[in-house]
Amino acid sequence: MIIGVPKEIKNNENRVALTPAGVSEMKKHGHTVYVQATAGLGSGFSDDEYAQAGAVVLPTIEEVYAIAEMIIKVKEPIASEYPLIKKDQLLFTYFHFASSEELTHAMLEKGAVCLAYETVEKTDRSLPLLVPMSEVAGRMAIQQGAKYLEKPLKGRGILLGGVPGVPPAKVLVLGGGIVGTQAAKMAAGLGAQVTIMDLSLPRLRQLDDIMPANVNTEMSNHYNITRAIKDADLVVGAVLIPGAKAPHLITRDMLKLMRPGAVVVDVAVDQGGCIETCTPTTHENPTFIIDDIVHYCVANMPGAVPYTSTLALTNATLPYAVQLANKGWEKACNENEELKKGLNVANGKILYKGVAEAWNLPFNEEIVLANA
Numbered sequence: 081m082i083i084g085v086p087k088e089i090k091n092n093e094n095r096v097a098l099t100p101a102g103v104s105e106m107k108k109h110g111h112t113v114y115v116q117a118t119a120g121l122g123s124g125f126s127d128d129e130y131a132q133a134g135a136v137v138l139p140t141i142e143e144v145y146a147i148a149e150m151i152i153k154v155k156e157p158i159a160s161e162y163p164l165i166k167k168d169q170l171l172f173t174y175f176h177f178a179s180s181e182e183l184t185h186a187m188l189e190k191g192a193v194c195l196a197y198e199t200v201e202k203t204d205r206s207l208p209l210l211v212p213m214s215e216v217a218g219r220m221a222i223q224q225g226a227k228y229l230e231k232p233l234k235g236r237g238i239l240l241g242g243v244p245g246v247p248p249a250k251v252l253v254l255g256g257g258i259v260g261t262q263a264a265k266m267a268a269g270l271g272a273q274v275t276i277m278d279l280s281l282p283r284l285r286q287l288d289d290i291m292p293a294n295v296n297t298e299m300s301n302h303y304n305i306t307r308a309i310k311d312a313d314l315v316v317g318a319v320l321i322p323g324a325k326a327p328h329l330i331t332r333d334m335l336k337l338m339r340p341g342a343v344v345v346d347v348a349v350d351q352g353g354c355i356e357t358c359t360p361t362t363h364e365n366p367t368f369i370i371d372d373i374v375h376y377c378v379a380n381m382p383g384a385v386p387y388t389s390t391l392a393l394t395n396a397t398l399p400y401a402v403q404l405a406n407k408g409w410e411k412a413c414n415e416n417e418e419l420k421k422g423l424n425v426a427n428g429k430i431l432y433k434g435v436a437e438a439w440n441l442p443f444n445e446e447i448v449l450a451n452a
Contacts, residue, residue, distance in 0.1 A: 084148025088383075114147055157187075169192050195424070203417070209396050229343050240272045253315075275308055314342065329355070330344070342373055343376065430444060
């Protein structure tokens, strides 16, 4: 198969979808890999390294899209890439369709085959291609939250861990999944007083067993959230419904209950956000203030630590990418239920229920794999 790796052009996105090691693996299986010039520089990989691994380096993004049967990316295509996408071209990347109606319609109209990292799902309901970036984002949420609590950045002016004789900050984490768990661990490690909420009692029991003494667990409901945000210095939104919009757990009216200068970090913003006032921001302009509350809503948080993020992501995606390249998307999805669940759009149809529901569009439950 002919594989293309374009340079990411989303604002301050420095990750790359395939490392030189990944190119070498693809070459071992007999595939041809075209990489756009400077695609890996942000993650620390030079064009020479890609060439030495066996890739052909092309100067422009247009050439990569034109020649490739499968495009491997990190982030969803943006508007300037839509015209480059060909009918029946396979795109393997994060899409988050439920947060962008424009992207959904564009991919339907182009007739592309869109296999989304975030909905590839194992039998135990875990999301193997979302986990590594969730781990990075959860840890970064605390790192960024601690920074924006500083007074020069319009925060409350509170040190997350406090000092002897001065109490630490209070951190509220909404969601006990991968992001929430990593956020709670980081905040606890810095000495904060942490509360983590989730809807699942079994999950809360697990968290209670593994978390240090400065982490408390609580059932997530409107009453508990409303009470907790009144004295929270930092709130991390870490709620995920795979492939669908996140529910709004904190509304605009609830912001008025919070302390001026408190910080909210909504990691779910690329799925619509679980804090009503959050809209996607960029690493260039990461925050805004509403009702004296600092909002950090960067939609590609791991892009700020691209070396770590690229290696973590490609460790997870490469085995699936090799299957797709070796067998073609139809046969690969027919033989691997995990990959099949990653199919969001194909043949001009929506194949993932959460996406169809997000935009009130027809859902095609039966996936026809003609060449399987």
